[in-house]
Amino acid sequence: MDNKIKIGICGYGNLGRGVESEIAKNPDMELVAIFSRRGGNLPSGAGGNPPMVHIASAPEWQGKMDVMILCGGSKSDLPSQGPEFARLFNTVDSYDTHAKIPGYFEAVDSAAKAGDHLSIISIGWDPGLFSILRLYAGSIIPDGKTYTFWGKGVSQGHSEAVRGIDGVEGAIQYTIPVDAAMERVRSGEAPELTTREKHTRVCYVAAAAGADTKRIENEIKTMPDYFADYDTTVHFISLDELKKDHAKIMHGGNVLHTGETGVGNTQGIEFSLKLDSNSEFTASVLLAYARAAYRLSAKGERGARTIFDIPPIMLSPQEPDELVKELL
């Protein structure tokens, strides 16, 4: 392919590395450069090719790439980087601070329009694929109710909260959906479910030698916002076991929508993900939407978009007539 879509990566944590690894699965794309605050001091996947560039030099790369994939965090990176980079490049990001999305959308929209670019925000699986499934399901069966369950999977925020407790040397937290609650939803019962009824939390904790495990367990289980509203189980294991048995950042979940048509006909829609690597999957979604950003921009569209705005056909590298033949 002569005219590959030129991709830049901004931010070289788990997500940026995921985009770097998955770009090879997309023969219509090529990685042009990786931008990071740590600049040229990092080894890149292929020994300096693509180049690792300090993020401050990004403006010099205008016109040299089609889409910049922003892989920074929603808390401290994207609120400023999202609008800044939308002025310079077409962008795709995974901004996921839900309550602040409307304001973030406005900021990116203005910047992208000012810079004559197209930006797709809040891409991934939730927000992301789960969001469009909620939209499809609710639009098709309006007389129904949508439920989202997460897990089994690792919650990074909850794992970090446990690691912050005095006497904890290492920890991981799994969010686990309650099967019985999902079965009630699938049955068409349309239950009202409390936080506690939907998910349980399980922590594996490596405590420091001599630490008071009773106290640690109690601090976890009573931690407000993170654990107090859930049934939480705490297992103490060695640091070696933690590293050996809990290395995968797996995740997933289910969107369930059950409703009624006609006279008492139950109609059930379900979408589920079971992911060995959360960051590599999110990276894969970002790459498919980078293709869409490139195409929409080439059609002359400008400003910010969400996943709701993107026609499915924009995600595929295949020709429309092939898609109709093979997938419709």
Add this chain to the structure above:
Amino acid sequence: MDNKIKIGICGYGNLGRGVESEIAKNPDMELVAIFSRRGGNLPSGAGGNPPMVHIASAPEWQGKMDVMILCGGSKSDLPSQGPEFARLFNTVDSYDTHAKIPGYFEAVDSAAKAGDHLSIISIGWDPGLFSILRLYAGSIIPDGKTYTFWGKGVSQGHSEAVRGIDGVEGAIQYTIPVDAAMERVRSGEAPELTTREKHTRVCYVAAAAGADTKRIENEIKTMPDYFADYDTTVHFISLDELKKDHAKIMHGGNVLHTGETGVGNTQGIEFSLKLDSNSEFTASVLLAYARAAYRLSAKGERGARTIFDIPPIMLSPQEPDELVKELL
């Protein structure tokens, strides 16, 4: 709502009745008229309101409705009705003769452009929702394999084929996916599956008094195309039992996509439907895409579209900022 989307129904079989029943779930729509070959001789749901009109009078209704939903069959109705009506109205249909979709698309596209209208073809769940799920999944995890399983559900074509056998007074056929095959797919094994390995078929047959059930069973099991490539089970029951226990035209199925990212990380995507009423669900999908057809047409778009082309946001009656707040 002052400006409701004015809907017409063309064809008053199971699907047309489904659209009639489900339109009430969409407060932004109103049913204007039902068109049928049997004309004004049918009782309509609300005693003559909306009017039942002979299909030959449809051209007189130009300008009086926003979208005509074509509820005829793919074999004998839609090949002519699709293009004819696309000249007169914005249309949505459920054309599902897979091999002929490209030709049908061309015919509807030319007619819609000539008539200055917008038509969305092949809407429902397969082709339809299953098609976009195959597209999303394959675009996001390109190093993977997609499988479609149907059922448990009633296949009308297979039921009719059984009813055509001498000595059969009534019959219904269920297509049943093989759980073990789905489990192999979910495991990430990426198996090659034969037709026989994916689905089994179960028939409930009411035989005429004195009919040779051995012969009937043999004729079913050896019927080419329909049953010969499957493991088929035949149960003989009474006509009363058939009517009592097998009245629901239930259906459903699963789209599974399993692939790999990084170094051996399995990523699983699954979409499933469990439908008490196949025709009411298909009708509900048609109505959501009728909303999209209306909006695309209002934006000035003309010609034929498939489900691949339609941005998810076009399906929802809610405002974009509400959707971002509530569903993203």
